[in-house]
Amino acid sequence: MIKRMPTHCGDETCSSCVVAGDFIYLAHHAGGFDKQEIAHQMRAAFESIKRTLASVGGTLDDMIQINLYLKNKEDFGGAREVFCEYFNKEYPARMTIITEFLDERCLCQIDGVAYKSHNGSMEALEERISCLEKKLNTIAFGENKEISFNDCRIENMEAGPSCSITCNSTPIGDIGLGNDCTLNFDKCTIGAVLDSDLEDAEERLDDLECRLDDLNSQMDDIDNRKK
Structure with missing residues (x-):
């Protein structure tokens, strides 16, 4: 090409x-x-x-x-x-x-x-995309926030003690979560999860998703050049 x-x-x-x-x-x-x-x-x-x-x-x-x-x-x-x-x-x-x-x-x-070399570029892009995808799975929330998830998977969730979590309308109660926790939610509501502010977290997610889209576009362009 x-x-x-x-x-x-x-x-x-x-x-x-x-x-x-x-x-x-x-x-x-x-x-x-x-x-x-x-x-x-x-x-x-x-x-x-x-x-x-x-x-x-x-x-x-x-x-x-x-x-x-x-x-x-x-x-x-x-x-x-x-x-x-x-x-x-x-x-x-x-x-x-x-x-x-x-x-x-x-x-x-x-x-x-x-x-x-396009092969080198492809490997670098794939590595960056993998890194961004991992960041997308790390979500932080502010105090006294109520967040709903539908078929979402959250990895490396950081939260303080005394978190109130309700899944499928069933309260789990007050729990404390540290680093490296993996939680699966299906139509769940999480309340009062302690971490950074929710709005900042949403902005970070939007920014990461945009960067991920840009990298995927670059990979598509490289694939087209190789054809």
């Missing part, structure tokens, strides 16, 4: 990058034209590439090849030093070219290729 990202330079005929399978092909990136200084413009170019990679789930660590274009041969040393700021001893392959640019203010440009 091929995915073309929107332009980053105001030219609709130039995608910022193209994702083809596990490979990310990056267009030219430049910037920092406010200063005629090679280190400044190199940093601007790298920051631009970082944003493009992030838009498709990649980072500079995924770069396997970089083409460095310089206007002046004398700037190579200064440009090379900036690589040390963005890579930690593991550098991509590089080719350096001396050339002219359409914008006379431009001292350098960068393009290249990155590799991002």
Whole structure:
């Protein structure tokens, strides 16, 4: 599957990058034209590439090849030093070219290729989804709240002593629950469960459910790319 990202330079005929399978092909990136200084413009170019990679789930660590274009041969040393700021001893392959640019203010440009394994992404997403699902099963309630459950399962429920719980209209009585308790409820009502505020808990659940939906969407997108 091929995915073309929107332009980053105001030219609709130039995608910022193209994702083809596990490979990310990056267009030219430049910037920092406010200063005629090679280190400044190199940093601007790298920051631009970082944003493009992030838009498709990649980072500079995924770069396997970089083409460095310089206007002046004398700037190579200064440009090379900036690589040390963005890579930690593991550098991509590089080719350096001396050339002219359409914008006379431009001292350098960068393009290249990155590799991002979808299998690794899938495993990471599955791990994050599993973590979120576990959090969704951890629910906290405030004092003197009455909550009804219908065919719900609550794991790792934390509550203080003297909790009044009624299931199927049958009072269980005053009980104390610690950590790592597993309870099953079928059309049950729980009253006066002690923990954090109910509204905060509901907001946390809504947020986790939204994040879970986003991750599932990313997994669907990865599956589509692999087809």
